[in-house]
Amino acid sequence: MLSFPRFLRNQKSQSQIQRRALGAVVTIAVLFLVNNAFAAESSQSDAKVAIAIHGGAGTILKSSMTPEKEAAYKDKLREAVTHGYSLLKSGAKGEDAVVETIKILELSPLFNAGIGAVYTYEGEHELDASIMHGGSKNAGAVAGIKTIKSPIEAARLVMNDSPHVMLSGKGAEAFAIESGLEQVDNHIFDTEFRKQALDKAKARMAQASAGYGTQQGNERFGTVGAVVLDSEGNIVAGTSTGGMTAKRYGRIGDSPVIGAGTYADNDSCAVSATGHGEFFIRYNVAADICARMKYQGLSLSDAANVVVNDVLVEAKGDGGVIAIDNKGNIAMPFNSKGMYRASIDTAGKVTVAIYQD
Numbered sequence: 499m500l501s502f503p504r505f506l507r508n509q510k511s512q513s514q515i516q517r518r519a520l521g522a523v524v525t526i527a528v529l530f531l532v533n534n535a536f537a538a539e540s541s542q543s544d545a546k547v548a549i550a551i552h553g554g555a556g557t558i559l560k561s562s563m564t565p566e567k568e569a570a571y572k573d574k575l576r577e578a579v580t581h582g583y584s585l586l587k588s589g590a591k592g593e594d595a596v597v598e599t600i601k602i603l604e605l606s607p608l609f610n611a612g613i614g615a616v617y618t619y620e621g622e623h624e625l626d627a628s629i630m631h632g633g634s635k636n637a638g639a640v641a642g643i644k645t646i647k648s649p650i651e652a653a654r655l656v657m658n659d660s661p662h663v664m665l666s667g668k669g670a671e672a673f674a675i676e677s678g679l680e681q682v683d684n685h686i687f688d689t690e691f692r693k694q695a696l697d698k699a700k701a702r703m704a705q706a707s708a709g710y711g712t713q714q715g716n717e718r719f720g721t722v723g724a725v726v727l728d729s730e731g732n733i734v735a736g737t738s739t740g741g742m743t744a745k746r747y748g749r750i751g752d753s754p755v756i757g758a759g760t761y762a763d764n765d766s767c768a769v770s771a772t773g774h775g776e777f778f779i780r781y782n783v784a785a786d787i788c789a790r791m792k793y794q795g796l797s798l799s800d801a802a803n804v805v806v807n808d809v810l811v812e813a814k815g816d817g818g819v820i821a822i823d824n825k826g827n828i829a830m831p832f833n834s835k836g837m838y839r840a841s842i843d844t845a846g847k848v849t850v851a852i853y854q855d
């Protein structure tokens with residue numbers, strides 16, 4: 499019987515070995531990929547995420563609210579916070595969750611940001627917004643823009659696609675439009691409610707020769723903001739506003755000022771503020787809260803409380819903040835009558851509130 503020549507037998511067994519080896523490599527690779535896919539999925543659903551939002555602080559009294567109005571505010575806050583939380587749960591980056599959450603509030607006429615923004619003395623809307631990433635310490639802000647539909651999107655573009663931190667006025671608008679953001683007429687931000695607030699403020703200013711931007715009752719509140727802890731452990735803060743009713747044109751408040759109205763640092767906290775902006779700028783409120791955590795070792799809630807309820811109260815600066823740390827702890831102190839606010843903590847517990855309670 500013919501037997502296989504030895505050298506062919508060797509070749510055959512070699513190619514068998516090669517095939518087996520290849521098969522083993524493929525099997526290992528498949529197992530590795532499947533395993534990693536499971537790991538990624540479980541790290542997404544297991545990762546701790548949390549979010550807090552505000553819709554402005556000020557003289558918000560239960561006595562001046564109808565049940566329908568209160569329900570409308572609460573529903574919109576719940577919608578925004580739930581949307582942000584589900585994005586975070588599905589692994590979205592913190593900056594995207596902040597922007598998408600704030601966009602819901604900018605598009606709602608209930609809040610002083612985007613549609614529903616307050617008027618300048620001259621009867622226009624000048625919008626400010628900012629965002630900061632606590633991991634990279636990158637930040638972006640726009641100030642005094644009139645024709646960009648979503649100021650918070652413009653702020654994110656400045657952060658991600660420009661070498662700058664803050665762009666203002668026409669330069670900010672040109673940059674946003676070149677980058678493909680939607681341009682709109684300033685009047686799309688109009689609402690009757692804010693027009694009435696402007697008329698009242700102007701009448702009072704004429705009588706009392708009060709300064710520009712002096713506020714009463716519900717003439718200011720409604721600025722919006724969001725702070726989040728994302729599934730990668732980054733904390734991010736964002737804020738968007740129309741500013742203060744009857745403000746002088748060109749006035750810029752704290753909301754686009756990094757350190758004053760918005761700040762984020764993975765080593766301490768992320769903060770978005772609302773209130774009388776001039777005080778928040780002078781007292782560097784958002785960064786001061788983070789600094790007290792970082793250098794004094796205070797807890798998030800102690801640091802936020804000292805700044806809002808001691809420092810600002812002593813200075814007579816009204817308003818509040820939402821703040822989150824890298825463990826997902828949340829604090830939402832305010833020294834005014836109310837603050838529209840909502841949060842979902844790392845355990846999934848939802849809070850929606852307006853007054854001091």
Ligand code: ASP
Binds near residue numbers: 742752759771
């Ligand atoms: N802080 C905003 C500003 O001064 C207004 C507000 O939050 O109500 O522009």
